[in-house]
Amino acid sequence: MPQSLISSSKRRMIVHLGVQKTGSTAIQRFLNQNAKTLADRVTVRTPVKGSSMPPLGRAALAYSLGAGGASHAAALSAAWRDVLDGLPANDLPVLLSHENLAGAMPGNGGETRLYPLLPEIASLLSDQTPEFDVHFVIYTREMSNWKPSVWAQAIRTDGYTGTEGEFLTEVADLPDWDDLRARMVATLGALRISFLRLEDETETDRPGRQLLKHVGFSDPEIDALTPMQGLPMQRLNTGSTEFLRQLNGLALNPHARSRVAGLVARSQELFTAATPSKGTL
Known part of the structure; x- marks a missing residue:
């Protein structure tokens, strides 16, 4: 049984933390495309323009790049409360997805580490949400494929100026995902965090199958969702x-x-x- 499905008297919340370049945008597009079908089973929140989710992502990035601190923590808490205040008052589980909740990826603002403040961010969000049974989900990607993709994305969105070779040298000592897993477990406990492999998402037209199964959807229910056409945010040539x-x-x-x-x-x-x-x- 997925850890997120362990019984609790509290309303369930699954927070998909990304991370960047692990298919988050495709998953969010698929969720939004099927929003009406999903609405009677789960409340979904993604970084839709004009909603409270984009400010939340920006606050998490600022917290990460600013190395924490009281003012950044207060801003992140306020942005999180804005999201929570906009949730409907019912018993449906909540699925929140935003890759920037992980903080700055390597190449953004001089960051060269593997999400050093992500455990702190997740802990802050959890502590501010006592009314929910919060479970965090992170997708990973094979490092040899993830690093070049992150480099290209840093150039596209974050103003990075180095060549691919220079970037790979900067992140040569980056630990593998087991390091992030250990830090997350040490902060949250093993039952509060799940790691999923992007390579196990075998259908490009129904991304996020593993995430939806954590929410409680069966394979036949996911198969009945409208498939997605095309992939967003593909790497530039x-x-x-x-x-x-x-x-x-x-x-x-x-x-x-x-x-x-x-x-x-x-x-x-x-x-x-x-x-x-x-x-x-």
């Missing part, structure tokens, strides 16, 4: 990534840089060695 890497070295306004990154993501054919096909310019 080599030319686009290199263009953004060099762009990151310029003193651009962050908003302007973000706008350019969006244009690059939508026009990747312009950054290939091949000549664009007729009608693409």
Whole structure:
């Protein structure tokens, strides 16, 4: 029986912490696409624009990059309470998903460690939620595939300027996922945290099967959900990534840089060695 299904008199809450580049965006898109079908079984919250979830993710990142501290803790607690206050007053389990709750990934703001403050973040959220039986879920990915993906994402979203080789050198001493697992268990206890492997998610059109099974859905129920078409936040091609890497070295306004990154993501054919096909310019 999944640890999250252990009986409790409290209302259940499953907090999917990500981490970044382990399929979180695809899972969230799949959950949102099937929101109406899921609504009578579970209350779902993802980083939908205009909701209380994006501020929560930003507060967790600030806490991580600021190495904790009372002011960052207070801001994170306030953002968390905003999310909790928006939950419906019923007995349905709650599924929250936000990869930035893990804190800064390597390459963001000079971070080179493996989520050093994630146990603190999870403990703070749990301590602020005594009315729920909170269980945390983290997806992992084979390190040899995860690190290059994190590098490309850091260039795309976090202004990282180093080459892939430079990044891999910076994170050469990064421990494996067992280190994070041990730190999470030491802080929360073994029954409060589950680690799932991205490699065990074998269906790209129904991502998050393992997570939904933790909530309590059966395989036939998951199979009945509307499959997802396409994958969001796929890695940019080599030319686009290199263009953004060099762009990151310029003193651009962050908003302007973000706008350019969006244009690059939508026009990747312009950054290939091949000549664009007729009608693409």
